[in-house]
Amino acid sequence: MALEWKKCFLSVPLDAQGLSDYDNWSDSNGHIYTVELSVSEYEALIEVFTKWNAEFGILIDIFEEETITANNAKRALEILQQQMDFNQRTKFLTAAEKLRIALAKAVEVHMPLHLDF
Amino acid sequence: MDTKTDYSSNVSAMKQIADIDAGLAKELEKGAERARRFHSNWQSVNINEVVEKFAPGAVAYQKGGKIIFESSDHTIAIIADAAGGYLRIQDLTSKTRRALYLTLDGKNAHNVTIDGKTRGRTTEEYEIATHFRIKKREEM
Numbered sequence: 001m002a003l004e005w006k007k008c009f010l011s012v013p014l015d016a017q018g019l020s021d022y023d024n025w026s027d028s029n030g031h032i033y034t035v036e037l038s039v040s041e042y043e044a045l046i047e048v049f050t051k052w053n054a055e056f057g058i059l060i061d062i063f064e065e066e067t068i069t070a071n072n073a074k075r076a077l078e079i080l081q082q083q084m085d086f087n088q089r090t091k092f093l094t095a096a097e098k099l100r101i102a103l104a105k106a107v108e109v110h111m112p113l114h115l116d117f
Numbered sequence: 118m119d120t121k122t123d124y125s126s127n128v129s130a131m132k133q134i135a136d137i138d139a140g141l142a143k144e145l146e147k148g149a150e151r152a153r154r155f156h157s158n159w160q161s162v163n164i165n166e167v168v169e170k171f172a173p174g175a176v177a178y179q180k181g182g183k184i185i186f187e188s189s190d191h192t193i194a195i196i197a198d199a200a201g202g203y204l205r206i207q208d209l210t211s212k213t214r215r216a217l218y219l220t221l222d223g224k225n226a227h228n229v230t231i232d233g234k235t236r237g238r239t240t241e242e243y244e245i246a247t248h249f250r251i252k253k254r255e256e257m
Binding site: 064 | 140143144147148150151154180181182183185191194196205207209213214215216227237240244
């Protein structure tokens with residue numbers, strides 16, 4: 001089956017060690033909060049990513065890496081929450097909740113949210 | 118039919134669909150915008166040669182705005198962007214959570230060796246080292 005190997009990850013470095021581990025491509029134990037999204041979950045979130053791209057001038061896309069900076073995380077969370085209030089479809093909300101938790105973590109620790117799609 | 122024709126045929130088909138599918142149009146625009154921003158940094162490649170080297174005999178399939186050539190042993194995927202006219206080479210055997218993209222000589226692009234010294238690439242360097250502009254037919 002095509003793309004059965006494809007995985008998408010959200011990563012939030014939790015501390016300086018996590019930042020270093022992420023930059024050095026090290027799968028850190030306990031220093032990076034990581035959430036896996038399936039391709040279908042990524043697709044369910046495309047509207048959110050489109051809004052983030054417009055808001056922050058970034059290019060979130062599949063088979064690409066992008067980052068929501070620590071400074072932009074709070075605004076990104078506001079945009080996500082607006083979409084969650086507007087879009088009540090279960091498939092979207094399930095995926096959005098995973099994204100919300102990761103983003104809330106980024107806001108909490110004032111760290112970036114890395115999107116490895 | 119060579120790989121370039123396979124790729125170009127898929128691109129044409131996707132662009133036609135994008136005329137009536139706003140979602141696909143948005144996906145294609147991302148790749149086009151990435152190319153506008155960064156293409157001057159990217160090395161140009163002959164897609165026939167890249168696929169022959171890493172995924173000989175692969176037949177393209179589409180996902181979003183991408184056209185994918187997967188090796189028959191499922192160890193390498195060449196991900197070509199339909200609107201941006203560029204490709205990346207992914208190592209599917211990597212055990213890291215993050216996708217591992219390769220240089221044209223098939224090496225892990227995380228590191229670079231210059232004058233015998235190896236260091237990690239910065240994010241910007243990694244992006245440049247792992248994106249390749251697909252040559253037009255007349256350039257091949």
